[in-house]
Amino acid sequence: MLITGLTVAFSYTTFLQSIESNQSVWHLLIFTLLTALFVTAILYLLLNQLILKRLTRLASAVHRVGRGLQPSLQLDNKPDELGTLNRSFMAMNAEINQLITGLDNRIAEKEQAEMLARKLSKAVAFSSSGIIITNHHLDIEYINPFLSNLLGLELPAIYGKSLSTLFAQDMQLLGNEMRLTLQQRQHWQGDVLLQQADLNNDTQHWVTLAIAPIRDEKGSLSHYVAALQDISFIKQSQKQMERLAYYDSLTGLANRSYFRNQLRKSIAMSQRGYYSFALLYFDLDEFKLINDTLGHDAGDDLLKEVASRLTHRLREDDTIARLGGDEFAVILSDIKDKAQAGQIAATLQQAFQQPVKLGSHTVSISASIGITIAPDDAVDEELLLKHADLAMYEAKARGKNTYRFFSQQLNDAANERLLIESQLREAIALQQFVLFYQPKIDVQDDMLIGYEALIRWLRPDNTLVPPGRFIAVAESTGLIVQIGEWIILEACRFLARQHSRGYAVSVSINLSARQFNDNKLPAMIEQIIHRTGVDPAYLIFEITESMLMGDTDAAIKQLNQLKRLGISLSIDDFGTGYSSLNYLKRFPVDELKIDRSFVKDIPEDRNDMDIVSAIIAMAQKMQLRVVAEGVESAEQAAFLQENACYLVQGYYFSMPLPEQELSQLTFTIKT
Numbered sequence: 063m064l065i066t067g068l069t070v071a072f073s074y075t076t077f078l079q080s081i082e083s084n085q086s087v088w089h090l091l092i093f094t095l096l097t098a099l100f101v102t103a104i105l106y107l108l109l110n111q112l113i114l115k116r117l118t119r120l121a122s123a124v125h126r127v128g129r130g131l132q133p134s135l136q137l138d139n140k141p142d143e144l145g146t147l148n149r150s151f152m153a154m155n156a157e158i159n160q161l162i163t164g165l166d167n168r169i170a171e172k173e174q175a176e177m178l179a180r181k182l183s184k185a186v187a188f189s190s191s192g193i194i195i196t197n198h199h200l201d202i203e204y205i206n207p208f209l210s211n212l213l214g215l216e217l218p219a220i221y222g223k224s225l226s227t228l229f230a231q232d233m234q235l236l237g238n239e240m241r242l243t244l245q246q247r248q249h250w251q252g253d254v255l256l257q258q259a260d261l262n263n264d265t266q267h268w269v270t271l272a273i274a275p276i277r278d279e280k281g282s283l284s285h286y287v288a289a290l291q292d293i294s295f296i297k298q299s300q301k302q303m304e305r306l307a308y309y310d311s312l313t314g315l316a317n318r319s320y321f322r323n324q325l326r327k328s329i330a331m332s333q334r335g336y337y338s339f340a341l342l343y344f345d346l347d348e349f350k351l352i353n354d355t356l357g358h359d360a361g362d363d364l365l366k367e368v369a370s371r372l373t374h375r376l377r378e379d380d381t382i383a384r385l386g387g388d389e390f391a392v393i394l395s396d397i398k399d400k401a402q403a404g405q406i407a408a409t410l411q412q413a414f415q416q417p418v419k420l421g422s423h424t425v426s427i428s429a430s431i432g433i434t435i436a437p438d439d440a441v442d443e444e445l446l447l448k449h450a451d452l453a454m455y456e457a458k459a460r461g462k463n464t465y466r467f468f469s470q471q472l473n474d475a476a477n478e479r480l481l482i483e484s485q486l487r488e489a490i491a492l493q494q495f496v497l498f499y500q501p502k503i504d505v506q507d508d509m510l511i512g513y514e515a516l517i518r519w520l521r522p523d524n525t526l527v528p529p530g531r532f533i534a535v536a537e538s539t540g541l542i543v544q545i546g547e548w549i550i551l552e553a554c555r556f557l558a559r560q561h562s563r564g565y566a567v568s569v570s571i572n573l574s575a576r577q578f579n580d581n582k583l584p585a586m587i588e589q590i591i592h593r594t595g596v597d598p599a600y601l602i603f604e605i606t607e608s609m610l611m612g613d614t615d616a617a618i619k620q621l622n623q624l625k626r627l628g629i630s631l632s633i634d635d636f637g638t639g640y641s642s643l644n645y646l647k648r649f650p651v652d653e654l655k656i657d658r659s660f661v662k663d664i665p666e667d668r669n670d671m672d673i674v675s676a677i678i679a680m681a682q683k684m685q686l687r688v689v690a691e692g693v694e695s696a697e698q699a700a701f702l703q704e705n706a707c708y709l710v711q712g713y714y715f716s717m718p719l720p721e722q723e724l725s726q727l728t729f730t731i732k733t
């Protein structure tokens with residue numbers, strides 16, 4: 063409601079008439095007063111209703127807002143000045159509310175951020191990863207306790223120093239690379255070796271390090287944060303695995319796979335014309351004997367000693383590997399010529415000159431070294447190994463403790479051996495072997511007392527191949543076991559025929575090392591004896607001294623097994639090996655055969671004559687039969703007889719003959 067004016071009706075005439083009468087005056091006064099009061103009340107009511115009440119509400123609202131409360135009363139929105147004031151106030155209040163809410167939000171956000179920062183700071187401080195914060199120049203501003211403890215860092219002395227001061231000496235160059243990468247790619251990651259702060263403590267830690275930038279609101283680089291994990295354990299395991307994969311655990315030398323890798327690398331370099339290298343291959347001449355007699359622990363100690371001696375005689379760039387057992391190989395890198403390789407091989411052999419002490423024993427050692435040169439001899443891995451191996455066997459054949467280079471002739475000989483091997487297989491299948499028999503004579507009564515069976519290979523073109531041309535190949539390929547069984551069967555059949563004619567002769571059969579070491583040999587012989595029905599007392603098996611060396615216990619066991627069959631045992635080529643009385647006593651043998659080499663120079667060579675008479679004396683002392691082989695002259699026969707050696711074999715009496723020609727012999731045959 064809008065108040066535009068107030069009209070009071072007053073009648074002056076009536077007022078005068080009232081004055082005229084007192085009563086009327088009082089009435090008038092009272093009336094006037096009442097009217098005034100009424101008007102005032104009306105005015106007050108109107109004022110209160112229209113203005114004061116609204117102002118009070120507004121004041122109360124202002125007061126509440128001033129106290130931070132919401133105005134509890136609803137302010138009117140009338141289209142007058144007070145309504146306008148109310149609206150302005152409400153708008154202002156809404157704005158204030160909005161501002162307060164915004165402020166509250168900002169405060170809440172700030173509190174949240176502070177809480178998060180506190181959590182992060184705790185996480186960083188207690189983290190088991192290393193954390194570093196640097197400025198944008200990579201100078202350290204913060205290092206967390208984990209890292210400072212790990213490296214023994216003095217805080218805050220390290221602050222302000224470059225990040226790379228934490229790196230090990232070898233890693234210093236990495237600092238520059240890191241800076242460059244960070245400029246280009248914003249982050250850097252890699253494995254770093256950290257150095258202990260105390261330089262006297264040489265513990266080093268491998269860590270994987272990741273560096274990322276921190277930017278301010280404007281996006282400008284302000285800091286870097288680096289996180290690192292200790293991976294020393296992983297690196298150690300890696301190293302351990304590498305060692306296991308590439309190094310021989312006994313000697314610490316490179317193993318076969320590492321050696322092969324190096325060989326391939328060397329071949330690649332030599333093929334590019336960069337350099338020549340030599341491949342040396344060898345084993346220890348006495349290793350098997352030492353291992354068998356002194357035991358495997360002594361064998362291991364020997365290998366360790368050899369490895370250490372060899373390592374000291376080689377250059378840094380050379381590779382020495384133990385390929386297995388007592389097999390060693392060396393790659394001599396960048397050699398000038400063959401002569402240089404030969405010199406180094408000789409140096410290596412010098413390493414063997416000093417005997418090795420193994421517990422209470424002192425043993426002498428030697429090595430026969432095979433050498434091949436790349437790229438001159440070959441640039442193929444397998445071929446080079448084969449060449450070095452061939453050269454080593456040549457060195458062994460030339461006497462121990464020497465070295466030999468691979469040559470084309472060696473290769474030809476090896477190829478011939480291969481050819482013989484394939485032909486031998488065919489010869490076995492086609493039964494191209496024959497036995498010849500050389501008489502054994504007792505010169506006391508000129509009586510033929512037995513024969514030695516000697517194999518020949520009768521080729522389809524009727525040529526006779528002597529055993530010296532194929533026995534070694536048969537031995538190395540194992541074919542001798544098959545051939546040997548045929549020899550024993552044939553010799554026993556021959557013996558059975560001789561006995562059936564009434565001749566009480568013996569037959570001597572040569573055993574090769576491979577046959578002798580075969581534990582099925584006694585059973586096989588027993589079976590043949592049974593099959594052919596021969597009297598084993600007339601069977602003599604010849605073995606060489608070298609077969610008894612090595613594992614003597616096993617040899618004695620085998621000899622006893624053979625002896626149990628009722629056969630005799632003879633030591634062939636006696637005098638060329640150990641020939642010691644003590645050693646002989648241990649073996650259950652019946653006969654010694656003096657090697658041809660001592661007989662052939664009688665009577666010219668006094669020394670040989672002395673040896674022969676000593677062997678005869680020794681055999682007599684041990685109550686062994688003694689047979690001299692290779693007797694070619696009457697003088698030799700006479701000398702032997704004078705020295706009480708009556709059993710002889712040799713061209714002087716008879717060449718080895720095929721069975722059908724034995725009837726031409728004029729000797730009285732023992733019956």
Ligand SMILES: Nc1nc2c(ncn2[C@@H]2O[C@@H]3COP(=O)(O)O[C@H]4[C@@H](O)[C@H](n5cnc6c(=O)[nH]c(N)nc65)O[C@@H]4COP(=O)(O)O[C@H]3[C@H]2O)c(=O)[nH]1
Nearest residue numbers: 515516517528529530549572573574692693694712713718
């Ligand atoms: N210069 C000369 N030589 C004489 C004389 N008397 C005999 N010989 C030869 O000397 C060799 C004696 O045989 P060995 O020492 O056991 O040496 C044998 C033996 O080790 C081996 N061998 C021969 N036959 C067999 C066999 O059946 N089995 C095995 N495992 N090896 C055999 O081959 C070697 C050579 O046999 P062969 O060529 O038959 O050579 C035989 C024989 O023909 C002589 O007065 N002067």
